[in-house]
Amino acid sequence: MTKKTKVNAAILIIGNEILSGRTQDTNTSTLATWLNSIGVKVNEVRVIPDIEKTIIDTLNFLRKENNYVFTTGGIGPTHDDITAQSVSKAFGLKYEIHKEAFKILEAYYQPGEFNEGRKKMVWMPENAELILNPTSGAPGFNVENVFCLPGVPSILKSMLGGLKNRIVGGEPILSFTINLRTVESEIANSLSKVQDQNKDVEIGSYPFFHAGKLGVSIVLRSENKNKIDNCNSQILKFIKEKKIEVVDR
Amino acid sequence: MTKKTKVNAAILIIGNEILSGRTQDTNTSTLATWLNSIGVKVNEVRVIPDIEKTIIDTLNFLRKENNYVFTTGGIGPTHDDITAQSVSKAFGLKYEIHKEAFKILEAYYQPGEFNEGRKKMVWMPENAELILNPTSGAPGFNVENVFCLPGVPSILKSMLGGLKNRIVGGEPILSFTINLRTVESEIANSLSKVQDQNKDVEIGSYPFFHAGKLGVSIVLRSENKNKIDNCNSQILKFIKEKKIEVVDR
Numbered sequence: 001m002t003k004k005t006k007v008n009a010a011i012l013i014i015g016n017e018i019l020s021g022r023t024q025d026t027n028t029s030t031l032a033t034w035l036n037s038i039g040v041k042v043n044e045v046r047v048i049p050d051i052e053k054t055i056i057d058t059l060n061f062l063r064k065e066n067n068y069v070f071t072t073g074g075i076g077p078t079h080d081d082i083t084a085q086s087v088s089k090a091f092g093l094k095y096e097i098h099k100e101a102f103k104i105l106e107a108y109y110q111p112g113e114f115n116e117g118r119k120k121m122v123w124m125p126e127n128a129e130l131i132l133n134p135t136s137g138a139p140g141f142n143v144e145n146v147f148c149l150p151g152v153p154s155i156l157k158s159m160l161g162g163l164k165n166r167i168v169g170g171e172p173i174l175s176f177t178i179n180l181r182t183v184e185s186e187i188a189n190s191l192s193k194v195q196d197q198n199k200d201v202e203i204g205s206y207p208f209f210h211a212g213k214l215g216v217s218i219v220l221r222s223e224n225k226n227k228i229d230n231c232n233s234q235i236l237k238f239i240k241e242k243k244i245e246v247v248d249r
Numbered sequence: 250m251t252k253k254t255k256v257n258a259a260i261l262i263i264g265n266e267i268l269s270g271r272t273q274d275t276n277t278s279t280l281a282t283w284l285n286s287i288g289v290k291v292n293e294v295r296v297i298p299d300i301e302k303t304i305i306d307t308l309n310f311l312r313k314e315n316n317y318v319f320t321t322g323g324i325g326p327t328h329d330d331i332t333a334q335s336v337s338k339a340f341g342l343k344y345e346i347h348k349e350a351f352k353i354l355e356a357y358y359q360p361g362e363f364n365e366g367r368k369k370m371v372w373m374p375e376n377a378e379l380i381l382n383p384t385s386g387a388p389g390f391n392v393e394n395v396f397c398l399p400g401v402p403s404i405l406k407s408m409l410g411g412l413k414n415r416i417v418g419g420e421p422i423l424s425f426t427i428n429l430r431t432v433e434s435e436i437a438n439s440l441s442k443v444q445d446q447n448k449d450v451e452i453g454s455y456p457f458f459h460a461g462k463l464g465v466s467i468v469l470r471s472e473n474k475n476k477i478d479n480c481n482s483q484i485l486k487f488i489k490e491k492k493i494e495v496v497d498r
Contacts, residue, residue, distance in 0.1 A: 013294075016451060016453055016470075017453055017455060017468070018277070018278075018281075018294070019281055019290075019291045019292070019293075019294065020281060020282075020285055020291070020422075020424070020468075020470065021277075021278050021279070021280070021281030021282030021283075021284075021285055021291075022282075022424070022453075022468065023278075023455070024275065024278045025274070025277065025278075026273065028267070028270075028274065028296065029267075029270045029272075029273045029274075030270070031270075032267075032268055032269060032270030033269075033270030033271075034270075035270075036269055036270055041268075042268045042269070042270075043268070043298070044268075044295065044296065044297055044298075045262075045267070045268065045294075045295065045296035046293065046294065046295050046296075047277065047293065047294035047295075048293055049292070049293075050453075076433055076454075076456070077433045077434040077437045078433050078436075078437045078440060078441070078454040079437065079440060079441035079444045079452070079454075080444075080452065080453055080454055115434055115435070116434075116437070116438055117433060117434030117435065117436075117437030117438060118434040120437065152456065173269075175269070175271070184325055184326045184327050184366060185326040185364055185365075185366030185367040186364070186366065187327075187366075188326045188327045188328065188365070188366030188369065189365055189366060191327055191328060192327070192328035195328045195329075202265060203328070203329065204265055204266055204299075204329055205325075205327040205328075205329060206266060206272070207325070207401065219266070219269075219271065221265075221269065
């Protein structure tokens with residue numbers, strides 16, 4: 001197997017409603033799970049307000065630091081939807097009517113329904129590539145390594161399928177979980193030794209409380225299955241010695 | 250009423266499990282809702298991995314840019330819990346046993362249960378102020394304007410009550426929501442005019458789908474009730490003209 005380069009991404013959540021606590025973001029988890037499955041590691045997530053300068057500055061930083069940037073939110077028809085104009089300015093591109101998007105929405109709406117508000121949604125950075133929207137018509141868009149998606153979680157989800165061929169991932173990041181009937185402090189030292197001997201494997205330890213009982217999930221992550229297996233053996237060895245029970249969660 | 254200065258904060262979520270998509274963050278929403286209620290506006294949220302240099306650099310940036318920084322995660326007993334040592338380095342403080350925390354945990358656990366793993370949780374930046382934990386014993390801590398809380402949502406929630414007197418907020422940010430049986434594009438232009446005439450009020454527009462029907466929530470946010478009322482009157486005027494129904498959500 002040839003080793004591919006590591007591929008990473010940042011997620012940029014744009015929206016006052018997340019920062020006010022009014023809306024619970026779920027797009028981070030959706031995007032991160034999907035990106036991991038296609039071999040893209042999420043380095044960082046930022047949530048920022050609907051302020052043009054903040055969007056421009058943050059995007060210009062993140063797009064240079066990461067292979068990909070995925071933005072969510074701010075591409076609807078109202079005055080607080082300023083992602084497309086901000087992305088245009090970030091790239092120094094014209095903000096203009098996207099002819100293909102116009103045709104899509106003209107066909108999508110009934111005659112007379114393609115009103116001024118909806119027409120705002122076809123304004124994009126010049127030469128943007130569209131990201132089709134099978135749920136509600138209005139497309140997202142892509143400029144260089146930046147992919148702009150809507151904030152509504154069900155619509156965002158429905159658009160990921162169409163994106164897959166445009167994202168080139170590295171080796172998929174494999175993940176293996178061991179659930180134990182124990183508490184973190186019981187295994188902390190042993191787990192720390194395993195981590196020291198397996199620097200390439202990311203070992204996470206997460207307490208859980210399920211069906212009235214405490215437990216710990218140990219999560220092993222790596223691009224390399226052998227390394228995960230090796231790490232798993234070492235963990236199984238010490239939990240056997242400590243007589244800790246492995247459980248379904 | 251004397252006008253207080255605006256007070257802002259950043260939230261720093263520390264944890265690979267959020268970036269991998271394995272865990273859905275809910276602490277942002279909890280903290281943001283609570284901070285807003287005490288007059289602290291959240292400017293920014295960042296999610297970063299369990300990497301010491303990243304934690305140090307991000308924290309040193311955020312703590313200078315904001316009145317307060319709240320971190321979540323990484324203060325447990327395992328090898329991947331590196332928040333306390335990273336915060337110590339960020340402030341150039343010794344990382345040492347906190348005597349008061351030691352006493353608390355010594356009293357909290359049964360004799361013989363205060364093992365090596367648990368003892369790790371009393372290591373903190375020197376002279377840190379404790380944030381008491383009524384749920385599971387192990388305290389969080391506070392250095393200058395940085396407050397370090399655990400990642401487990403139920404534990405984090407239980408610790409906020411004890412923090413309230415240590416955060417000095419500005420005017421509470423008031424929020425008023427109008428739910429309409431319409432779609433965003435129908436009201437986009439009128440709403441945009443209201444925003445232009447009410448620059449001080451943050452007007453958000455959020456589509457919803459509830460009980461089989463589409464609607465839009467308009468959210469008005471400001472420290473000043475009169476400004477919200479004035480803005481609300483202007484919105485009620487145009488929705489009456491447009492014969493749009495106001496609904497409970």
